[in-house]
Amino acid sequence: MAEKVKEYESDELTVIWKPEKCIHSEICFKGLSDVFNPNERPWVNVNGAEDKTIKDQIDKCPSGALSYKLKNESSDGSSIEDEQIVEVSKGGPLMVYGNIKVKHHDGSETSKHRVTAFCRCGSSSNKPYCDGSHKKIDFE
Incomplete structure (x- = not known):
């Protein structure tokens, strides 16, 4: 069975959500409720904050259920430094x-x-x- 993936797009940014990976830590919602609000439909409002702010919040997602891509860049998500x-x-x-x-x-x-x-x-x-x-x- 294919993994469920939902995408939310603005002019420059695509927020990707994989619901099966989500552990409902609420870090996204508590950290940036103008963008991530599970009481709204759609629950992701990519116009609720600047792209950098949204990317910084997504980087805190503990499960990897949230990720992003910029429309003018290609990335495999592996740009983190060597440190763990x-x-x-x-x-x-x-x-x-x-x-x-x-x-x-x-x-x-x-x-x-x-x-x-x-x-x-x-x-x-x-x-x-x-x-x-x-x-x-x-x-x-």
Whole structure:
């Protein structure tokens, strides 16, 4: 089955949302509610802020469900520096910032860019990645 992808376009910017990846951290909404408002339809208003402000907020998305592309640029999303940062979020996933390669138990590899959320609670149905299950089980 193909992954669901929704795009929201302005003159210069396309915001891309992959709902199945979203862990509902609400970082987008709490950080930039003029653009990201789940109570509105469509929930993404690309005209609610300057492109740079929107891009900066999207870069904070812990699951990678939100990304963007500029209409006058082509990018594979791998422009982050070589540095990786690991952050343990309180009651939530292990956040890894930067370009990484995930080696799976079957020997396959997946390249991840910008932000990757790894499950710490053990309840994710998308292991090793977080799917937001920690909220349902009150993981601490």
